[in-house]
Structures are given as C-alpha cells and as structure tokens.
Amino acid sequence: MESAGQVIKCKAAVTWGKNAPFSIEEIEVAPPKAHEVRIKMIATGICRSDHHSIEGKFSSVKFPVIVGHEGVGIVESIGEGVKDIKPGDKVIPLVTPQCGQCQCCKDPRANRCLTIKLERQYGLMADGTSRFTCRGKQIYHFLNTSTFTEYTVVEEIAVAKIDDTATMDSVCLIGCAFSTGYGSVINTAKVHPGSTCVIFGLGGIGLAVIMGCKIAGAGRIIGVDVNPDKFDKAKELGATECINPKDYDKPVAQVIVEQTGGGVDYAFECVGHAETMLAALHSSHFAYGTTVIIGVSASTLSCDPMILLSGRTLKSSMLGAFGQS
Structure with a gap:
C-alpha cells in the first residue's frame, strides 16, 4: 500500500x-x-x-x-x-x-x-x-x-x-467477548449434557456463556440480571429462564438453590463484582458444583473456605482458556 x-x-x-x-x-x-x-x-x-x-x-x-x-x-x-x-x-x-x-x-x-x-x-x-x-x-x-x-x-x-x-x-x-464466554463453558467448566447452569450477568460475555451451555447440551440454563430488558435476548440464545434478584426479598443464591433442589452444576460470574462472585459460588451445589469467575474485578474476594471443602470447585477463565493447541 x-x-x-x-x-x-x-x-x-x-x-x-x-x-x-x-x-x-x-x-x-x-x-x-x-x-x-x-x-x-x-x-x-x-x-x-x-x-x-x-x-x-x-x-x-x-x-x-x-x-x-x-x-x-x-x-x-x-x-x-x-x-x-x-x-x-x-x-x-x-x-x-x-x-x-x-x-x-x-x-x-x-x-x-x-x-x-x-x-x-x-x-x-x-x-x-x-x-x-x-x-x-x-x-x-x-x-x-x-x-x-x-x-x-x-x-x-x-x-x-x-x-x-x-x-x-x-x-x-x-x-474477547465471545471467546471468553464460550471458552469458559467448553474449555474451563467442561459443561456436560443435561446439567443445570446459572449465568450472572447477561452482557456480551454472559450471552456467549449461554450459547456455550446450549451447545454443550445443558438441560437448564438460568440467566441472572437486574435488567429485565436483557431477558428476551438471553432466552432467544438458549436460556430456559431468567431471574431478576430485585424481584425477591432473599439472596438470589438462596433462590437458585431452592429452585434447583440444592444448587446448580455450573455457575458463571460475568459481571466482575465480588458480591456476584460470592452469589455464583453459593448458587453452586455444595457437593459437586463448579463456579467459574470470568468478570474482571479490582475488588477483593473473601469467603469461608468451608464452602469449598464440602466439594465445590472455584475456577477462573482468562479469555476462555483458549491456548495455542
């Protein structure tokens, strides 16, 4: 040129x-x-x-x-x-x-x-x-x-x-957005068919997570966001249901645990707030749930280690864990 x-x-x-x-x-x-x-x-x-x-x-x-x-x-x-x-x-x-x-x-x-x-x-x-x-x-x-x-x-x-x-x-x-969200499902969490998933934050990354969960064969995909205007797009892309935490007088993690009979198989945090990270962690099943932190945060995450010793797994996913291979 x-x-x-x-x-x-x-x-x-x-x-x-x-x-x-x-x-x-x-x-x-x-x-x-x-x-x-x-x-x-x-x-x-x-x-x-x-x-x-x-x-x-x-x-x-x-x-x-x-x-x-x-x-x-x-x-x-x-x-x-x-x-x-x-x-x-x-x-x-x-x-x-x-x-x-x-x-x-x-x-x-x-x-x-x-x-x-x-x-x-x-x-x-x-x-x-x-x-x-x-x-x-x-x-x-x-x-x-x-x-x-x-x-x-x-x-x-x-x-x-x-x-x-x-x-x-x-x-x-x-x-970034699609690779990060989709890869966190396929590469990091390795979502299995028939599983139950919850996604906190329905922006670009959260929507990519939903698409990944659907492709992986998840049986139930729950979207969580305080903006209900995002729900239609989330459902169009694969969410089976959506929750607005503002609609409940109890912690959203408690709502999810009650609605799923003990917690989800996989929880994805796509916001970048310590509060939603903890909510995602507490939403996962106490004996085998996996939580993947995707959102970028400058705050400090603090939790009781006992919630992990029961069997939960906490992971992070940088750009969907896509490597050279």
Whole structure:
C-alpha cells in the first residue's frame, strides 16, 4: 500500500488520564518495526474491562492511552521478518500474544505467555517504545491491541488471520467477548449434557456463556440480571429462564438453590463484582458444583473456605482458556 513505511495520521479515542472522558484526537501512527504489523481497524467492540481500565482500577494501564481490545481489521503494512501475515489480510488483534517458546506457551493447559508477562513493559511494544503519538506526546498501547483507533500496530504474534469471507462488524467479538464466554463453558467448566447452569450477568460475555451451555447440551440454563430488558435476548440464545434478584426479598443464591433442589452444576460470574462472585459460588451445589469467575474485578474476594471443602470447585477463565493447541 502507498502508506507503507510512512507515518499515518488518523483519528483515535485517547484517554489522557484516570477517569478522563474519551477525546477524539488526530494521532500519528508510526510504521511497524521488525515482526510488527500495522492494521487498519474496521470494527471494535466495547468491553467492561475497557471501562475499568480508564477508571484507573488496574495499575498496569498507563496514561495517556488508547484502549479497546475487541477488534478486527485489515493489514495495511508489515515490518521486516513478518512471515505469515501480508497486507490485505483480515485479522483479529490478540490480547494474549504467545512467544511459542516459554514453559507456558508449550503447555496446552495455559493460554498466557511467561516471557511476555515477565519481560514486556506495560503499554509499550517489545522494544520499549510506543507507535502512537499525539500533540507531541507518547500515547501508551493497551493489552497489545489498542482498537479504539483507525490504525494500530501490534506484534506479529498478536495477530490471528481470519477467513476472507468473515463479516467484519460481528467477528470483532471473537477478540474477547465471545471467546471468553464460550471458552469458559467448553474449555474451563467442561459443561456436560443435561446439567443445570446459572449465568450472572447477561452482557456480551454472559450471552456467549449461554450459547456455550446450549451447545454443550445443558438441560437448564438460568440467566441472572437486574435488567429485565436483557431477558428476551438471553432466552432467544438458549436460556430456559431468567431471574431478576430485585424481584425477591432473599439472596438470589438462596433462590437458585431452592429452585434447583440444592444448587446448580455450573455457575458463571460475568459481571466482575465480588458480591456476584460470592452469589455464583453459593448458587453452586455444595457437593459437586463448579463456579467459574470470568468478570474482571479490582475488588477483593473473601469467603469461608468451608464452602469449598464440602466439594465445590472455584475456577477462573482468562479469555476462555483458549491456548495455542
């Protein structure tokens, strides 16, 4: 492309500081360096984690920053040494790049990279610099992706090529929401046919969990949300029933235990609040229930260990536990 090797000026949503509003700015996006790819973003989703980040809840996020991590785009240019990606390819930027050589990358049980976790500076590329500037200032990257911009630069190992016929405006959700929810069912919980499941939070991730439970053959799928406007979509995608905690004068976990004859086989927390995490845990069957924490939270979870010693299992699922294998 004609822009290859040149700085591109484009629009981006920049957050200049903690709790600051998005500011639509003209930024400069530098050409990709060795083993990097520059992408023209076509569509992006908005995740609750983006909101948590600009609230300053995570110390790893540096300001000013361009957030966003559910995106899809077309490769504009590539840096030296890039082998498997070419200009014109449709791609999804990946939150979890994998070097392919470290202990975690070689273990099919993991979907994180030990090398990147230990050696990379938050908000910067592998060489310790940023590809974004605005008003003469360095702008930090976010989760190896930064999709709230017309152009972004990511490492080659943080790119997944997709089919040329893919619908760009919806496939962006594979970058986080769908993969996280669906994978938590299939890979983490391993929901079995005929089981009973409850999903706390019916946003994008919660709806993906519902779809996963339906595909896995769950016999009863209970959606929980304080917003009843979400119930129709949840049922359309597979929920057998929905509960609004505000409709009861007792804890929702107690309601679920009573309605399921002792608790559910699988509980999924898709909100990111300690209160709903505990509610999900208490909703699971005391002898064999599995609870999967998916929502991202900056708060502390505290519970009596006896509720686990009876037989419950508490797990977490990072991006649906999809690994290299």
